[in-house]
Amino acid sequence: MAMLPLFPAGLTHAQSVPEPADEIQSIAQSESWSLRDMRMRDSTVYWDNDGTFANIVDNTDRFYTNGFGIELSFDPNLTSSLKEKFAPAGEWDDPRFGFGLALKQRIYTSEQITQANPPADDHPYGGYLYFAFSFQRADDAKHDHFGLDLGVVGDWSGAQNMQEFIHRLYPGQDDPEGWDTQLANELAINFNYERTWRSEKAELWGIEMEMLPALGFELGNVAIMGHARMTLRGGHNLPNDFGPATFLGHKDHTVQGNDWGEGDFSFYLYGTVGADAVGRDIFLDGNTFASSRSTDSEPFVARASVGIVLRYRQLYAGWAQTFLTERFESQPSGQTFGSVVLGYSYQF
Numbered sequence: 648m649a650m651l652p653l654f655p656a657g658l659t660h661a662q663s664v665p666e667p668a669d670e671i672q673s674i675a676q677s678e679s680w681s682l683r684d685m686r687m688r689d690s691t692v693y694w695d696n697d698g699t700f701a702n703i704v705d706n707t708d709r710f711y712t713n714g715f716g717i718e719l720s721f722d723p724n725l726t727s728s729l730k731e732k733f734a735p736a737g738e739w740d741d742p743r744f745g746f747g748l749a750l751k752q753r754i755y756t757s758e759q760i761t762q763a764n765p766p767a768d769d770h771p772y773g774g775y776l777y778f779a780f781s782f783q784r785a786d787d788a789k790h791d792h793f794g795l796d797l798g799v800v801g802d803w804s805g806a807q808n809m810q811e812f813i814h815r816l817y818p819g820q821d822d823p824e825g826w827d828t829q830l831a832n833e834l835a836i837n838f839n840y841e842r843t844w845r846s847e848k849a850e851l852w853g854i855e856m857e858m859l860p861a862l863g864f865e866l867g868n869v870a871i872m873g874h875a876r877m878t879l880r881g882g883h884n885l886p887n888d889f890g891p892a893t894f895l896g897h898k899d900h901t902v903q904g905n906d907w908g909e910g911d912f913s914f915y916l917y918g919t920v921g922a923d924a925v926g927r928d929i930f931l932d933g934n935t936f937a938s939s940r941s942t943d944s945e946p947f948v949a950r951a952s953v954g955i956v957l958r959y960r961q962l963y964a965g966w967a968q969t970f971l972t973e974r975f976e977s978q979p980s981g982q983t984f985g986s987v988v989l990g991y992s993y994q995f
Contacts, residue, residue: 678726678727678728679726680723680724680725680726680729684723684724684725685721685722685723685724685746686721686722686724686993687719687720687721687722687993688720688721688722688745688900688902688903688904688992688993689719689720689898689900689903689904689990689991689992689993690717690718690719690720690990690991691717691718691719691720691892691898691988691989691990692716692717692718692988692989692990693714693715693716693717693718693751693892693893693894693986693987693988694714694715694894694986694987694988695711695713695714695715695894695895695984695985695986696712696713696714696984696985697709697710697711697712697713697982697983697984697985698712699817699985700985701966701984701985701986701987702968702983702984702985703968703985704968704970704983704985705983707982708756708760708820708821708823709756709757709758709760709770709982710755710756710758710770710974710978710982711753711754711755711971711982711984712754712755712756712810712984713753713754713809713810713813714751714752714753714754714894714895715751715752715809715894716749716750716751716752716779716894717749717750717751718747718748718749718750718751718779718892718898719747719748719749720745720746720747720898720900720903721745721746721747721748721900722744722745722746722903723744723745723746725744730742730744733784734784734786739784739786740786740787740788741786741787742784742785742786743784743785743786743901743902744782744783744784744785744901745781745782745783745784745785745899745900745901745902746781746782746783746900747779747780747781747782747783747897747898747900748778748779748780748781749778749779749781750776750777750778750779751775751776751777751779751894752774752775752776752777752804752805752806752809753774753775753806753930754773754774754806754809754810755770755771755772755773755774755806755930756770756772756810756823756825757769757770757771757772757825758770758979759825760821760822760823760824760825761821761822761823761824762824762825763824763825763827764825764828765825765828767940767942768942768943768976768977769942769977770930770931770942770974770975770978771828771829771830771930771931771933771939771940771941771942772807772825772826772828772829772830772940773800773801773806773829773830773929773930774800774801774802774804774805774806774807774809774829774830775798775799775800775804775806775835775869775930776798776799776803776804776805776806777796777797777798777799777835777837778796778797778798779794779795779796780794780795780796780797781793781794781795781897781900783899783900783901784901785889785899785901787845787887788844788845789842789843789844789845790842790843790844790845790889790899790901791840791841791842792839792840792841792842792843792863792897793839793840794838794839794840794897795836795837795838795839796835796836796837796838796839796867796869797835797836798834798835799832799833799834799835800830800832800833800835800869800929800934801829801830801831801832801833801934802829802832803832806829807823807826807829810823810826811823828940829940830929830930830933830934830939830940831934831937831938831939832937833868833929833934833935833936833937835867835868835869835929836867836868836869837865837866837867837868837869837870838865838866838867839863839864839865839866840863840864841861841862841863841864841874841896841897842861842862842863843859843860843861843889843890844859844860844861845857845858845859845889846858846859848885851881853883854881854882854883855881855882855883855884855885855915856879856880856881857879857880857881857885858877858878858879859877859878859879859880859889859890860876860877860878861874861875861876861877861878861890862874862875868929868935869929870925870927870928870929871925871926871927872923872924872925872926872927872928873923873924874921874922874923874924875921875922876919876920876921876922876950877919877920877921878890878891878917878918878919879917879918879919880915880916880917880918881915881916881917882913882914882915882916882956883912883913883914883915884907884908884909884910884912884913884914884958885908885913885915886902886906886907886908886913886958887902887906887907887908888901888902888906890917891917891954891956891965891967891988892965892988892990893952893967893986893988894986894988903992903993903994904960904961904992904993904994907958907992911959911960912958912959913957913958914955914956914957914958915955915956916953916954916955917952917953917954917955917956918951918952918953918954919950919951919952919953919954920949920950920951921949921950921951922947922948922949922950923947923948923949923950924946924947925944925945925946925947925948925974927944928944928974931943931944931974931975932944942975942976942977943975943976943977944974944975944976945972945973945974945975945976945978948971948972948973948974949971949972950969950970950971950972951969951970952967952968952969952970952986953967953968954966954967954968954986955967956988961991961992961993961994962990962991962992963988963989963990963991963992964987964988964989964990965986965987965988965989966985966986966987966988967985967986967988968983968984968985968986969983969984969985969986970982970983971983971984
């Protein structure tokens, strides 16, 4: 009687059919994710200032007087199962994802910076140094930003040293004298969320245009407030993102260098109008857990910005001028500041 072969034809003992456990392990490995899977998308530098060349409308040194930050954007390169979990297919069409990490510092002063003891109803001195972590998801029509800011308010923020250093660099600047009255040291945690929508692109005389409405909020011991804004932009080779990167707002981390359209050059002009509903602002209302200077904040603040963004290959730069209505009751007038953004996008 002929004996049947132990293994099918063409299959040796070394090439035997894999066990089901091996297949499950192989699938699990292909669907696993770690931080090492992330790829760098973008690096950005921000600078806000109410004086110097950044602010072309005015030259002041008061209230929100300076902001500086460095931010890195990453493609998290999520597995298909994680993509489905974070952006279900029924709600999101071909979603993309992004992760951001930033180090930022804000500086606030009174209007009377040459006085060691500013008026009690003036803007308190305060600094804020924090890490900003963000996760984002987007498709062609909408974009979600989830942010968590962790840092310190008060002397620990280094705001006094930074402002005094900057003033020593520029001759003729007044010495800020009121830092002994600044907010007390406090650990800070703030969560923020924003949903942005994007209209279909329109074209007029060769200029691409689109609208970007947005709603969001902040919640924590730094700020409790809601935001609403509308951005209109128009230009050449509009990027496939959800608006300009801003220091007090955020950057779209879901795009990279090859999402700027065809050609080496792109530009657009934009205008933004918005309003904030303010429940709490630590830089006006004072410390949460300690006694400090404070002033009565306004419940509603309106803002408007105009700006330009230029891109050549993988380099981009932006400038904007922002106008704010009064943020506290005794504020004599609104405020304006300028913003500069520089960045480099990676392609892969």
